[in-house]
Amino acid sequence: MTNLPKALRSRLSEALPPALAVAHESVSEGGDTVKWLWTLADGAQVETVLMLYPDRATVCVSSQAGCAMACGFCATGQAGFERHLTTGEIVEQVVRAAQRGRALDRRVSNVVFMGMGEPLANYDRTWAAVRRLHDDLGLGARHLTVSTVGVVPGIRRMTEEGLPVNLAVSLHAANDRLRDELVPLNRRYPLGVLAAACRSYVETTGRRLSFEWALIDGVNDRSTDARELAEYARPLRAHVNLIPLNPTPGYRTRGTPPRRVQAFREQLDTLGINATVRRNRGTDIDAACGQLRAEHQVPVAITRPPGRP
Numbered sequence: 502m503t504n505l506p507k508a509l510r511s512r513l514s515e516a517l518p519p520a521l522a523v524a525h526e527s528v529s530e531g532g533d534t535v536k537w538l539w540t541l542a543d544g545a546q547v548e549t550v551l552m553l554y555p556d557r558a559t560v561c562v563s564s565q566a567g568c569a570m571a572c573g574f575c576a577t578g579q580a581g582f583e584r585h586l587t588t589g590e591i592v593e594q595v596v597r598a599a600q601r602g603r604a605l606d607r608r609v610s611n612v613v614f615m616g617m618g619e620p621l622a623n624y625d626r627t628w629a630a631v632r633r634l635h636d637d638l639g640l641g642a643r644h645l646t647v648s649t650v651g652v653v654p655g656i657r658r659m660t661e662e663g664l665p666v667n668l669a670v671s672l673h674a675a676n677d678r679l680r681d682e683l684v685p686l687n688r689r690y691p692l693g694v695l696a697a698a699c700r701s702y703v704e705t706t707g708r709r710l711s712f713e714w715a716l717i718d719g720v721n722d723r724s725t726d727a728r729e730l731a732e733y734a735r736p737l738r739a740h741v742n743l744i745p746l747n748p749t750p751g752y753r754t755r756g757t758p759p760r761r762v763q764a765f766r767e768q769l770d771t772l773g774i775n776a777t778v779r780r781n782r783g784t785d786i787d788a789a790c791g792q793l794r795a796e797h798q799v800p801v802a803i804t805r806p807p808g809r810p
């Protein structure tokens with residue numbers, strides 16, 4: 502705000518300090534993925550990832566410090582719940598990433614709530630952040646994506662909001678026995694109830710639904726799994742995003758090897774389901790899906806992959 506007098510500017514910055522202090526920043530090889538670990542005013546830490554693609558720039562934001570959903574394969578779930586983020590803490594992640602984008606001559610075009618935490622378990626603050634990104638930062642509803650493990654009351658509330666953002670559901674299994682194990686919240690909101698909530702979201706908003714499916718070697722990557730997924734996704738016309746499971750410290754099982762990932766995708770294709778294999782962005786800086794977790798306690802350090810200036 503260079504149009505304001507200097508004295509007023511310094512009073513403003515004293516009265517309104519940033520919510521996020523950089524604790525650590527990592528840049529992937531090639532520079533197209535940037536991850537920040539932030540320290541919040543009370544010492545809690547969360548991460549944000551900026552991903553630069555040729556045609557868009559996406560920010561992946563956290564909605565909670567930690568997570569209470571306890572999915573065993575997810576690093577945030579392994580760490581447990583610390584606290585909800587405020588609306589300001591969520592919005593500021595986008596603002597800070599957008600500042601970096603500008604420095605690189607790029608405009609942030611998309612925001613996905615796929616960082617740490619379960620956004621719909623922190624509904625009011627998450628939704629207020631969605632509104633501010635939309636109303637004040639000018640991001641269109643189709644460029645905003647809320648991802649949930651399947652908090653059905655939250656999906657129902659989103660259905661009533663009148664702002665049709667994209668809905669992503671982290672499915673990972675399409676039978677209740679396996680999903681109960683992988684995603685413990687399934688015991689509370691099983692697949693049938695989840696499908697009904699998804700259906701009314703899609704019918705009301707006209708938005709395409711997507712399912713996230715982290716392929717776990719020998720667990721949910723067999724041909725019966727593909728058939729169950731196809732049966733579940735077909736009536737909802739959902740798009741499927743396949744991500745080979747990223748390694749995390751607390752989970753022994755591995756991701757499905759590339760050849761079987763392709764076979765799984767092809768089987769879905771044969772069954773009439775659109776599926777995309779997601780590129781594993783940021784694995785070299787622990788910024789890939791499910792890997793976000795504070796491991797650097799050192800204040801202000803910048804790492805780059807070995808061999809880079």
Ligand code: SAH
Binds near residue numbers: 575616670747748790
């Ligand atoms: N709690 C919300 C938002 C987090 S999104 C949700 O679950 O949707 C993070 C995404 O990464 C989810 O789809 C999650 O299931 C997935 N994920 C978690 N751990 C992972 C891992 N180790 N490898 C690949 N994907 C993972």
